Amino acid sequence: MAEKLLTVRNVTRQFGGLTAVNDVSMTIYDNELVALIGPNGAGKTTLFNMLSGLLPATSGTIAIRHDGRFYKVSGKGATSVAQHGISRTFQNIRLFGDMTVRENIMAALNNQFKENFWSTIFHTPGYYRAERKMNDEAQKLIDRYHLTAVADSPANKLPYGMQRRVEIVRALATNPKIIFLDEPAAGMNPEETAELTKMIRQLRDENNLAVLLIEHDMSLVMSLAERIYVLDQGEVLASGTPKEVSQNPAVVKAYLGGDINAAG
Ligand SMILES: Nc1ncnc2c1ncn2[C@@H]1O[C@H](COP(=O)(O)OP(=O)(O)OP(=O)(O)O)[C@@H](O)[C@H]1O
Numbered sequence: 001m002a003e004k005l006l007t008v009r010n011v012t013r014q015f016g017g018l019t020a021v022n023d024v025s026m027t028i029y030d031n032e033l034v035a036l037i038g039p040n041g042a043g044k045t046t047l048f049n050m051l052s053g054l055l056p057a058t059s060g061t062i063a064i065r066h067d068g069r070f071y072k073v074s075g076k077g078a079t080s081v082a083q084h085g086i087s088r089t090f091q092n093i094r095l096f097g098d099m100t101v102r103e104n105i106m107a108a109l110n111n112q113f114k115e116n117f118w119s120t121i122f123h124t125p126g127y128y129r130a131e132r133k134m135n136d137e138a139q140k141l142i143d144r145y146h147l148t149a150v151a152d153s154p155a156n157k158l159p160y161g162m163q164r165r166v167e168i169v170r171a172l173a174t175n176p177k178i179i180f181l182d183e184p185a186a187g188m189n190p191e192e193t194a195e196l197t198k199m200i201r202q203l204r205d206e207n208n209l210a211v212l213l214i215e216h217d218m219s220l221v222m223s224l225a226e227r228i229y230v231l232d233q234g235e236v237l238a239s240g241t242p243k244e245v246s247q248n249p250a251v252v253k254a255y256l257g258g259d260i261n262a263a264g
Helices: 044-051 078-083 101-113 117-122 125-144 160-172 190-207 218-224 242-246 249-254
Strands: 004-015 018-029 033-037 059-066 069-072 086-088 178-182 210-214 227-232 235-240
Touching: 004 044, 004 210, 018 044, 018 210, 018 227, 018 235, 033 044, 033 190, 033 218, 044 178, 044 210, 078 086, 086 160, 101 125, 101 160, 125 160, 160 178, 160 190, 190 210, 190 218, 218 242, 227 242, 227 249, 235 242, 235 249, 242 249
Parallel strands: 033 210, 033 227, 086 178, 178 210
Antiparallel strands: 004 018, 004 059, 059 069, 227 235
16 A cells, blocks of 8 residues: 655645635655646645645645655745655746756756765866766756657757647656646647646656646546546535546536536
């Protein structure tokens, strides 16, 4: 039985009088591929922002297991939660546009490999060792995720689908235990979406990490996710395997009584 990695207990977030997330509890286990779905305005992004430390919860607890202990996440800030193994991408791509793909990846690796202040100032042997290790690691990621042809191009010159892949690899470079992907297939054509699906599966299989993704593309969700949480009006409406969720009457109703596979 896999161990609990991320626990969300009775989490609520209010904005003034509006309750965007209402008493949500969920658990993500090591190495799972989980999707968070729901109609527009259901509270998915708000929950993601709390899970990734960007937004404090009004009440409730979010905790991540790291080296055998659980650490509170809510409102701690992205840098702090990154140290406990959480990484994410955004709905609107946030790459360093003028920097190359390699430089974007190196910037993320820097957190992992950075030497202490004095070794950086005096360029000690340790500094050069860390530099070499960082270069090697960046090259490995570039090769493994098929970015060789674009490695030295500025990120903002790449096609949209490729930028999304680079953002995911950059998130991976912080060596996380869980990656949150916020609508990774948004704006992609079917071919790019198929490539992305393969990439996410590879990411999970090769790196011993869990993936939680928000996605409106139901064919991607149904083919990729092992478990799904459905949010509606800030609350967990259902959770289970793709089959269980797609046959749940409350879920079908929330998607306007239509076919969940056709929901957008
Ligand atoms: N910073 C904020 N201030 C006030 N209200 C907010 C804020 N952020 C989100 N909301 C509100 O909270 C509710 C949930 O929004 P959220 O963006 O989390 O939903 P979502 O499920 O991600 O929607 P979508 O699928 O459209 O991205 C909405 O009613 C939204 O207007």
